[in-house]
Amino acid sequence: MLEPSNNDQLPAIPGKRYFTIGEVSELCDVKPHVLRYWEQEFPTLSPVKRRGNRRYYQRQDVLLIRQIRSLLYDQGFTIGGARQRLEGENVKEEATQTRQIVQQTVAELEEILEALKS
Secondary structure (H helix, E strand, C coil): CCCCHHHCCCCCCCCCCCEEHHHHHHHHCCCHHHHHHHHHHCCCCCCEEEHHHEEEECHHHHHHHHHHHHHHHHCCCCHHHHHHHHHHHHHHHHHHHHHHHHHHHHHHHHHHHHHHHC
16 A cells, blocks of 8 residues: 555654554544544554553554545545545455466466476
């Protein structure tokens, strides 16, 4: 998932494995209560929850939040529109991956067929 160019003014994401909600709030310039709300609205956004129900976000979560932020704040999407846009991108990625797997499988089967013929 690529970072939208509209987020250039946001700080760089440190090379950590997990981020607290406060850190993500600062990295994405979004208040913590907004992050908690977005978790309910965007099923793909689901941080790891540990003891005491504390949230720990991973790098891909931070990138997704920045993408959501860009869709809502910079591009003027509604919550529903942003959700549809993100789901559409996931479907495209899965279709591309499936197409690549099928092409690779066909190539392997053709190699096997040639080996059997000789």
